[in-house]
Structures are given as C-alpha cells and as structure tokens.
Amino acid sequence: MDRRSFLDSLSRGLAATTLFPSIGFAQQGIPKDRLIVRSPRPEDLETPVHLLTSWITPNELFYVRSHFYTPSIDAGAWTLRVDGEVDRPLDLTMAELRSVPSISQVVTMECAGNGRAFFDPPVAGVQWEKGAIGTAAWTGVRLADLLNRAGVRPSARYVWLDGADRGLGRAPDFVRSLPVEKAMHRDTLLVYEMNGEPLPASHGFPLRAIVPGWEGAYSVKWLTHLQVSARDHDGPFVQAGYRYPRRPVAPGSAVPAAETVPLRDLPVKSLITMPASNAVISRGVPVRIAGFAWAGEAGIRRVDVSTDNGRTWAAARLGPDEARYAWRAFEYVWRPGGGGSYLVLSRATDTRGLTQPIVPDWNPAGYVWNAIDQIRVNVAV
Numbered sequence: 001m002d003r004r005s006f007l008d009s010l011s012r013g014l015a016a017t018t019l020f021p022s023i024g025f026a027q028q029g030i031p032k033d034r035l036i037v038r039s040p041r042p043e044d045l046e047t048p049v050h051l052l053t054s055w056i057t058p059n060e061l062f063y064v065r066s067h068f069y070t071p072s073i074d075a076g077a078w079t080l081r082v083d084g085e086v087d088r089p090l091d092l093t094m095a096e097l098r099s100v101p102s103i104s105q106v107v108t109m110e111c112a113g114n115g116r117a118f119f120d121p122p123v124a125g126v127q128w129e130k131g132a133i134g135t136a137a138w139t140g141v142r143l144a145d146l147l148n149r150a151g152v153r154p155s156a157r158y159v160w161l162d163g164a165d166r167g168l169g170r171a172p173d174f175v176r177s178l179p180v181e182k183a184m185h186r187d188t189l190l191v192y193e194m195n196g197e198p199l200p201a202s203h204g205f206p207l208r209a210i211v212p213g214w215e216g217a218y219s220v221k222w223l224t225h226l227q228v229s230a231r232d233h234d235g236p237f238v239q240a241g242y243r244y245p246r247r248p249v250a251p252g253s254a255v256p257a258a259e260t261v262p263l264r265d266l267p268v269k270s271l272i273t274m275p276a277s278n279a280v281i282s283r284g285v286p287v288r289i290a291g292f293a294w295a296g297e298a299g300i301r302r303v304d305v306s307t308d309n310g311r312t313w314a315a316a317r318l319g320p321d322e323a324r325y326a327w328r329a330f331e332y333v334w335r336p337g338g339g340g341s342y343l344v345l346s347r348a349t350d351t352r353g354l355t356q357p358i359v360p361d362w363n364p365a366g367y368v369w370n371a372i373d374q375i376r377v378n379v380a381v
C-alpha cells in the first residue's frame with residue numbers, strides 16, 4: 001500500500017488532511033486551545049479525555065510534553081548527524097531523508113508520567129491526570145536503515161538520541177539512550193510527518209524518533225544527533241529520570257538510583273472517554289460506555305466493564321481499527337437498572353494475560369499509573 005492510500009485508509013473519524021510542501025521553517029504552532037495547560041512554557045498540554053473520540057488523535061488535540069522551549073528550526077539548513085561506533089558517519093539533509101522510500105505506522109504514544117496526579121502520597125512533577133496520551137499515523141524512515149548505512153560496529157550497545165532543544169538555565173540537555181536491539185528493530189522510526197502533515201513544531205519538527213510501545217520519552221523530538229555507543233549515556237535523563245524501582249517499595253520512600261531499572265515498554269491500561277466523568281444520564285436510556293485500551297509492545301486481548309463496583313464484569317466489544325502498537329477502541333452498552341450514582345470501571349487484559357491492577361505500585365517519580373479506570377455516572381432518578 002502506498003503512503004497516500006495508507007493515510008486515506010485511516011481517515012475514519014479524522015478530518016481531511018493535506019500534504020504540505022516538504023521543506024521549510026518550523027511550522028507555526030497549531031492551535032492547542034482545547035487542551036489543559038499544565039505548563040505554558042515549556043509547553044506541557046494535556047488532552048481532556050472526552051475529546052479523545054477517534055482512533056487517530058488529530059494533531060491539534062495531541063498532548064504535548066516538552067522539558068524545555070520548542071526550538072525554531074530551518075529545515076533547509078538542518079542536518080542529522082549519525083556517528084560514534086559506526087564505520088561511516090553520516091550527515092543527512094531533509095531532502096536525503098525524504099528521498100528514501102517512506103513508511104507509515106499508527107502508534108500510540110503515552111508519557112510515563114500520565115496519571116501521576118493519582119499517586120498517594122503525591123509525587124513531584126507535572127500533575128498529569130488521564131490525557132497525556134494520543135495516537136497518530138507517523139511517516140518517515142526506519143532507524144535501522146540509517147544505522148545500516150552508517151555501518152554499526154559490533155561494539156555498539158546503545159544509540160543516544162539528542163534533539164535541538166537546550167536545557168533551561170543550568171539544566172542539562174535532554175538526551176535519551178536506546179538499547180541497540182530496539183534501535184535496530186524494523187518498527188522503530190524517524191518520522192517527519194504526523195497524520196499526513198509535516199511534524200508540528202511542538203511535536204518535533206523537522207524530525208523525531210518514534211519508539212513504538214515504549215514510554216514517550218524515548219521518542220526524542222527535534223532530532224539533530226544520533227550517537228552510537230558501547231556504553232549507556234551518563235546524563236540525568238538516563239541515569240536519574242525514567243527509572244523505576246527494581247522491587248516494590250513502601251509508598252513515600254526514597255529509592256537510590258542503584259535500586260532502579262530503566263522504564264521501557266508501557267503496561268496494559270484502559271481509559272474510559274465516554275460518557276464524561278460525572279455526566280448526568282436520563283433514566284431508561286441505554287448508556288454507551290466507550291474508550292481505548294493499549295499495552296505497549298503487546299496487544300489487547302479483552303476489556304471488561306463493571307457497573308457495580310467490580311462485583312461483576314462484562315466483556316466490552318473491541319473496535320475495528322487495529323495496528324500493532326496502537327490502542328484499541330472498546331464499547332459497552334449499559335442499561336442501568338434504576339436511577340442513582342454509579343461507578344463505571346474498565347479493565348483491560350493484554351495478549352500476555354497481564355491485566356490492570358486495582359492499585360498500581362507507588363514509585364518516587366509517579367510513572368506508569370495503570371489502575372483499572374473509573375468514572376462516575378449519575379442516572380436521573
């Protein structure tokens with residue numbers, strides 16, 4: 001399937017998109033006026049979950065997580081440097097990248113800190129609730145193709161990814177380190193289009209990584225430098241951030257770095273997007289409960305819904321749209337027995353048989369909250 005028909009095939013629920021000329025300055029910010037501002041600058045914007053109504057998230061509704069200011073990049077002057085443990089270092093222009101046959105993939109991206117606001121005791125960091133997640137069709141090239149062109153040496157163990165953003169004040173640069181096996185995986189991409197448009201500035205124009213199934217911070221934006229290395233990067237975004245306790249810890253405790261391991265793939269999780277929490281529903285009318293479920297590198301086997309505080313569960317119907325690393329829609333039609341206030345729960349199970357916990361493990365940075373989701377619905381008496 002060529003790229004255009006691939007994108008056309010995704011168009012269900014997505015407004016028509018236009019292909020823009022490929023080379024130019026960073027796109028002006030797309031309007032993000034419907035998002036929740038967790039920080040205006042650097043930009044941390046959360047999607048209100050009731051706006052997540054389609055399998056593909058439109059660009060103007062896609063959450064933004066940036067540690068530092070969005071760099072303004074002239075794509076005509078921009079190059080990507082590939083060096084380190086390689087036989088032939090490369091300097092690639094955007095025109096060279098675009099001359100390679102492109103591939104498109106629908107991938108769900110979620111910030112490791114999504115749901116941080118729900119941890120008890122509370123933890124420091126952006127207080128994301130449920131909407132630091134979205135799904136897009138990403139178009140670009142395989143990272144493995146570039147690495148093979150450069151000739152990765154047997155000594156290589158990691159690929160360090162660096163973007164054009166700079167640490168604020170004395171803050172260190174945002175650099176992430178990807179194990180070479182995941183970097184060489186055919187599904188790991190460097191992309192220049194998001195839902196058929198050039199990458200918007202907030203999402204990494206002109207080029208970003210897409211590391212499918214793994215927590216969002218691996219998908220480095222505004223890429224300028226890939227350094228292949230025999231060792232892990234020693235910066236704080238690798239050695240301190242995005243790490244998780246090796247064993248479950250008492251809530252509130254301090255965990256030394258030596259007792260942590262890097263976060264990688266996302267755990268199984270579901271999200272009810274409809275009805276909105278605290279909605280008031282008329283009596284006697286069936287209620288459509290809908291949302292999405294995802295599980296990092298695994299697929300979704302089932303989603304169950306409970307309308308009686310988890311005493312009983314019923315299988316939801318899974319939606320028609322599927323892609324290896326994309327969330328799956330679910331739907332359940334509920335006929336409330338009578339008026340009153342109800343908790344509606346959703347619980348996903350992945351293809352490995354893993355299911356969502358009632359209470360996720362507390363961890364000092366508040367990562368990967370994946371409790372069974374819940375909303376409250378009030379049925380008119």
Ligand SMILES: Nc1nc2c(c(=O)[nH]1)N[C@H]1C(S)=C(S)[C@@H](COP(=O)(O)O)O[C@H]1N2
Nearest residue numbers: 063064065066067111163203216217220221
């Ligand atoms: N260069 C750079 N890349 C980055 C970040 C950043 O701050 N700088 N944030 C990361 C994090 S934490 C996440 S969750 C995703 C968010 O991508 P989005 O803003 O396109 O949603 O980008 C990742 N890539």
Ligand SMILES: [Mo]
Nearest residue numbers: 111112216217
């Ligand atoms: Mo993130």
